[in-house]
Amino acid sequence: MTVKKDQWINLSFVFGVIGFIGIANSFFDEYTIRILNNIAIFTILAVSYNLINGVTGQFSLEPNGFVAIGAYVTALLLVSPEAKQYQYAIVDPYPFVLSLHANFVVALVLSGFFATCLALVLSFPVFRVRGDYLAIVTLGFGFIIKIFAINYPEVTNGSLGLNDIPEFSNLYWTGGIAIIAVITVLNIVNSKFGRAMKAVRDDEDAAIAMGVNTFKAKTFAFCTSAFFEGVGGGLLAALLTSISPDLFDFFFTFQLLIIIVLGGLGSTTGAIVGTILVMGGSEWMRFLDEPMKFFGYTTPAMPGLRMVVFSLILIFIMLFAREGIMGKKELKDLFKGRKRSAK
Amino acid sequence: MRKLSVLAASALLLASSSFAKEINVGVVMSMSGPLAAYGQTCNEGIEFAHSLQPKLKNGDTVKLVLIDTKGDKVESANATTRLISSDKVVGIIGELTSTNTAQVIAIADKKEIPVIAPVATNDKLTEGKKFANRVCFTDSFQGAVVANYAAKDLKLKTAVVVVDQAQVYSLGLAKAFKDAFSAAGGKIVKEIKVSSGDKDFKAVVSQIKAANPDFMFLPMYHPEVSMIARQAKQIGLNKPMFSGDGVANQTFIDLGGDAVEGYMFTDFFDYGAPPTERSKEFIKAYAAKTGKQEVNSFVALGADAYNLMVDAMNRCANPEDNICVNNEIKKTKGFEGVSGVISMDELGNSTRSAVIKVVQNAKAVYKATVNP
Numbered sequence: 001m002t003v004k005k006d007q008w009i010n011l012s013f014v015f016g017v018i019g020f021i022g023i024a025n026s027f028f029d030e031y032t033i034r035i036l037n038n039i040a041i042f043t044i045l046a047v048s049y050n051l052i053n054g055v056t057g058q059f060s061l062e063p064n065g066f067v068a069i070g071a072y073v074t075a076l077l078l079v080s081p082e083a084k085q086y087q088y089a090i091v092d093p094y095p096f097v098l099s100l101h102a103n104f105v106v107a108l109v110l111s112g113f114f115a116t117c118l119a120l121v122l123s124f125p126v127f128r129v130r131g132d133y134l135a136i137v138t139l140g141f142g143f144i145i146k147i148f149a150i151n152y153p154e155v156t157n158g159s160l161g162l163n164d165i166p167e168f169s170n171l172y173w174t175g176g177i178a179i180i181a182v183i184t185v186l187n188i189v190n191s192k193f194g195r196a197m198k199a200v201r202d203d204e205d206a207a208i209a210m211g212v213n214t215f216k217a218k219t220f221a222f223c224t225s226a227f228f229e230g231v232g233g234g235l236l237a238a239l240l241t242s243i244s245p246d247l248f249d250f251f252f253t254f255q256l257l258i259i260i261v262l263g264g265l266g267s268t269t270g271a272i273v274g275t276i277l278v279m280g281g282s283e284w285m286r287f288l289d290e291p292m293k294f295f296g297y298t299t300p301a302m303p304g305l306r307m308v309v310f311s312l313i314l315i316f317i318m319l320f321a322r323e324g325i326m327g328k329k330e331l332k333d334l335f336k337g338r339k340r341s342a343k
Numbered sequence: 344m345r346k347l348s349v350l351a352a353s354a355l356l357l358a359s360s361s362f363a364k365e366i367n368v369g370v371v372m373s374m375s376g377p378l379a380a381y382g383q384t385c386n387e388g389i390e391f392a393h394s395l396q397p398k399l400k401n402g403d404t405v406k407l408v409l410i411d412t413k414g415d416k417v418e419s420a421n422a423t424t425r426l427i428s429s430d431k432v433v434g435i436i437g438e439l440t441s442t443n444t445a446q447v448i449a450i451a452d453k454k455e456i457p458v459i460a461p462v463a464t465n466d467k468l469t470e471g472k473k474f475a476n477r478v479c480f481t482d483s484f485q486g487a488v489v490a491n492y493a494a495k496d497l498k499l500k501t502a503v504v505v506v507d508q509a510q511v512y513s514l515g516l517a518k519a520f521k522d523a524f525s526a527a528g529g530k531i532v533k534e535i536k537v538s539s540g541d542k543d544f545k546a547v548v549s550q551i552k553a554a555n556p557d558f559m560f561l562p563m564y565h566p567e568v569s570m571i572a573r574q575a576k577q578i579g580l581n582k583p584m585f586s587g588d589g590v591a592n593q594t595f596i597d598l599g600g601d602a603v604e605g606y607m608f609t610d611f612f613d614y615g616a617p618p619t620e621r622s623k624e625f626i627k628a629y630a631a632k633t634g635k636q637e638v639n640s641f642v643a644l645g646a647d648a649y650n651l652m653v654d655a656m657n658r659c660a661n662p663e664d665n666i667c668v669n670n671e672i673k674k675t676k677g678f679e680g681v682s683g684v685i686s687m688d689e690l691g692n693s694t695r696s697a698v699i700k701v702v703q704n705a706k707a708v709y710k711a712t713v714n715p
Binding site: 034151251301303 | 379
């Protein structure tokens, strides 16, 4: 009986989102649409990052690396050869770079594919260490990708980055893929693999003792996460139409980390709520930067004030909701009675 | 009679003000984040120019809508979209760096909103774009200025170039310099790559010393350059050193100390030698308001980005016509700005003079003006 009710809740939520995407284009202006696009893309990134960081409990700091790979693969495949011809300012590109061309779907799939392959290779050194050490190893990977992007101008056009990427991303793409990502991740979390991942998070040694192949569970989470991060990176490149290495520095990972910790580590619903709050909230609070009128007295414009207020809100949320807004709860848990959610 | 004229004047004023509109001009700038110091300086110039000239010829008021980007690409995109779709701006001034400006242009160009970049110097920025403009010079011009000045005026034959791999600015400037210096008959004996954030340049300065060039060209930002200058002095390397506008600030001289005495760099303008009437007035008004004479180049360029926008709007029958404003910006010839005389071309690049300065007694002193 409860299973059926859960399904109804999730299904109605999915249809609600689909309906919202369907009508959004005719109701909102472009600015709001762009913010919704950002929210959709960061939902993909946050939900998949949450799989490795929250559900499997591996404190990894790599998303900026995978997002960068996805963005660059998509950009290289989408930018037309003519546009590439005049973009490479520092050195001439390799001939194969000019010949690369594909449509949007192929580009996105390849973005995810490359990120997954790299994640697979990376998982061997990365999962030899645990805890803080894992954080450092993955952090190093993010830096390597950024330095690679800067120092191989023959492929990436160096620090100038790639411009004139065709703008394929729209709300149907970003929102649609976000729904697919959320459903996929939720299905993994609720499967046998998901239970193994949670076992790794709660006590890795105990999980090994119970016969869980922890390396397999961790690698599976890592690769799935990398795939969606790669696809998300591709969508981001096609939304911004211009990418450069400085976009993919550590602050990118940091932003995702804020999102999933704020929403509640391990909760997919929490990751979505966190994304909406961080991506939407920081834009909504722009009025704080502008001159304001209080009882006839006008304050001067104070750029940066919104970030101060934003940080204060973060501090308060983390003080009063130690495990993030959702804790480890999901959407369906909200509709249950107190007794059941307590166990 | 007098009463009547006062009455008539006030009636006219009332009439014009009742018809006068408010026109939004967007400013996208890094007001917080790692580049906040540069962004705030530039915005200071834009706002000061606005306070001097807040109205158009036809009486319409210009309203600046400032949006902070934190120096971030995603936020630059958000800011630009918001300015165009919600604030209905006629034109946009900004951003600070070349990569973020490319982001602003990518969106504004599709919506046919003219952009004036105050300080983004990368050559590729305006290529293939119809609505991209700038008031600063390009890297290739700046590199050529240094190369020709060194080869022809100072009669230097060989050079070592130190380039910062992580900065678009540095790569573009180094390339332009190398091309121009070779064309002027000079020889690049060595090129050394560093990365911003490096602290130890002992190996770099030793390599330069071994190559024994006539002078060094360091197209980078001031933190690294001041350290290289200091470490070069320590090992007794006393060749002339040259940089672009990346070191054109007092912080560079303070950081470098006596190691940067005699250091030469290019700049957009010098407050000690105001190039136009407008800059004289601007410096006077600036001194009256802030109490200091030192108008930073970024302040002057910010002001010129605004002045050029207003000038183009004044020349349009309907100042809210973005296509007309863009065309007028590109048609601007011999515009007397704060930072010098500016002429625009079809691509939206400006043709303008550069200034060469030299550090003497811990102050940047005007040395020469180079006209294109």
